[in-house]
Amino acid sequence: MNYINEKKVNLLSQGNIIADRIVSYNSNEIDNLLKKYSKEIKSRIMLLDEKGIVINDSYDVLNGTKLEHWEVVEALKGKSVAREHELEGYGRVMYVTVPIILNNKVYGSVFISFSLEEVYNNVNKIMRNYFLLAMLCIVITGFISFIFAHVISTPIEKLTEGIKKMYQGNLEQKVEVIGNDELTNLAHAFNMMSTKLFQVDQQRKEFVANVSHELRTPLSAIKLLSESLMYEEKTAVETYREFLKDIVLEVNRLDKIIESLLALVDIDKGKLELNYEITYVNYLLEKLIHSLKPIAEQKKISIDFICSEKIQIELDRIKIQQALTNIIHNAIKYTPEGGKVDILLYSENDSVTIKVKDNGIGIPKESLPHIFERFYRVDKARARSTGGTGLGLSISKQIIELHQGEIEVTSEVDRGTVFYVRLPKNISIRS
Ligand SMILES: Nc1ncnc2c1ncn2[C@@H]1O[C@H](COP(=O)(O)OP(=O)(O)O)[C@@H](O)[C@H]1O
Ligand SMILES: [Mg+2]
Known part of the structure; x- marks a missing residue:
């Protein structure tokens, strides 16, 4: 846990500062110094001699008592150490010891005891807040996704439905989408396309009907004229001529229609x-x-x-x-x-x-x-x-x-x- 580690480093450096300063102080000054630091860093600070006996306790309780903690032993060996402990009825604390060294000789140590309860409480509080925030984010994201899914998927479903129907041959499809966004634009474009397709299809049908009708008219005339010639007995040559002239007229008409139709095809290509x-x-x-x-x-x-x-x-x-x-x-x-x-x-x-x-x-x-x-x-x-x-x-x-x-x-x-x-x-x- 970073926060605790940071505290550890911090306490070690405080211990070092005290150990450095204490050397040049007399016992009265030391008492003041320890009490002042103790307040400042909110910890109990003790000065121990080279046997581990408390010379000065900022809480004025353990003076004269020998401490045998692992930290004390290590400090007397010349090492600065820090460790977390769980004390019954008191909670978590951190013990920090820094040796006092002068001319390569260990004269004693500075012992700092710092309660971690507040730190842990803060950390827990922060964690709880983070957790709540995360939950809130999940709920909000879920809610937004739901709304979006609803807003987006409904029009898309409608469009898909429309396209399927068009595919089945019902060209006149309208998709109703309310709003003013890209999807609505898409729906409008779709509606325009379906209207156009419907019109084109309608025109095509009309055109085919017209062409058939137009081709049929001269053809029926030709049929009628030739049949009457066929079944008429003893027709005069002039009548033949006249009928044939009419037939040629109708054939010319057919020819013109086809020529125009070919021109139309040509323009489409053009x-x-x-x-x-x-x-x-x-x-x-x-x-x-x-x-x-x-x-x-x-x-x-x-x-x-x-x-x-x-x-x-x-x-x-x-x-x-x-x-x-x-x-x-x-x-x-x-x-x-x-x-x-x-x-x-x-x-x-x-x-x-x-x-x-x-x-x-x-x-x-x-x-x-x-x-x-x-x-x-x-x-x-x-x-x-x-x-x-x-x-x-x-x-x-x-x-x-x-x-x-x-x-x-x-x-x-x-x-x-x-x-x-x-x-x-x-x-x-x-x-
Ligand atoms: N100059 C014109 N004066 C009078 N009517 C015209 C004139 N031009 C075209 N029209 C009318 O418009 C119709 C369509 O013309 P058009 O498409 O060229 O067909 P059409 O093969 O009958 O000439 C004609 O049938 C005619 O009734
Ligand atoms: Mg014309």
């Missing part, structure tokens, strides 16, 4: 890789308008391209061409004979705008929010004659957004439509 090239947008538009001119001329529609500057930006030529062709083709398609289509190109602060304006049939207000949806057409019956699939604008929008651009539309029924395509001059993230 999300990973756009083939950026520095391109003059004005030349790209000129080329594009040139190739659409014959269609416009058929309907006696005039196309004008208005551009006052050469504008060069980075883009995926093939994809942007595809997007713009559809928008301009729409302008021609949905404008009656003799109409007018204007295409403007101009640059703004950090973007380039392509404006496609027609004076055609326009789009009703209620349809405007839907025209970029897959397979959406304002006039489904009419679409058969115009040959639309309803996929064009959704493809255009996706391509433009892949370029970090945006597409907007304003329209008025019977007056015309304007499409704005904005592309950034500097594309920040290269895919």
Whole structure:
């Protein structure tokens, strides 16, 4: 025990000091000295002669008595010693003896008797306090662990449950977690993910249903036309021609739908890789308008391209061409004979705008929010004659957004439509 050892060393050094000083004192002074030290270090101090007889006891009790303790014997041999004793009816004490040596001769010894009871009591008190503190710590730690386990494990259990359900195919899962910590954030992120997955799954199902429906319509027409030709007896050659013409029309429609579907697949792939090239947008538009001119001329529609500057930006030529062709083709398609289509190109602060304006049939207000949806057409019956699939604008929008651009539309029924395509001059993230 460190505390006791410390005391032992301390008492030994006190004994040494007394033994050193005592040599030069007379018996009266010695008496005072011993009493003074005795008070100071709270011990009984005795001066013994070379036979072990007490010359001076600070308690004035044992004067003249011969002490035969082991410590006394050792001291008379010239050794400083200290030992603990258990005294009946008194408790634990420490005896310390230091020899008084002069010119290599032992003249006697200083005997110190120190009660260790107080020290042990203090030590016990401290130990008890430590024990109580340790117990308290254990209780508090246990309590905190319990709270934490409850606070952390409950939301984690909920999340795990949600993930399991999602795995089983129920994509619309919500985990409710109250609070504002990392776990709540995780739960929010999980909820966002499940909502998104649910939406994507919903869109996928809708898309498959739409595709099947769209493919089926021309197919049933082809089936109907060919069956009626097959079962009709003595059909006139003109009727054959007419029916076959219709069949070819439907086949073309099928072909267009499949072509658009392949374009969509291509864009999905393109999300990973756009083939950026520095391109003059004005030349790209000129080329594009040139190739659409014959269609416009058929309907006696005039196309004008208005551009006052050469504008060069980075883009995926093939994809942007595809997007713009559809928008301009729409302008021609949905404008009656003799109409007018204007295409403007101009640059703004950090973007380039392509404006496609027609004076055609326009789009009703209620349809405007839907025209970029897959397979959406304002006039489904009419679409058969115009040959639309309803996929064009959704493809255009996706391509433009892949370029970090945006597409907007304003329209008025019977007056015309304007499409704005904005592309950034500097594309920040290269895919
Ligand atoms: N310039 C326009 N004028 C009027 N209506 C338009 C115009 N552009 C698009 N629309 C409407 O938006 C619908 C969707 O366009 P789009 O996705 O290109 O399909 P479509 O294959 O029918 O052209 C068209 O069916 C048409 O009703
Ligand atoms: Mg179109």
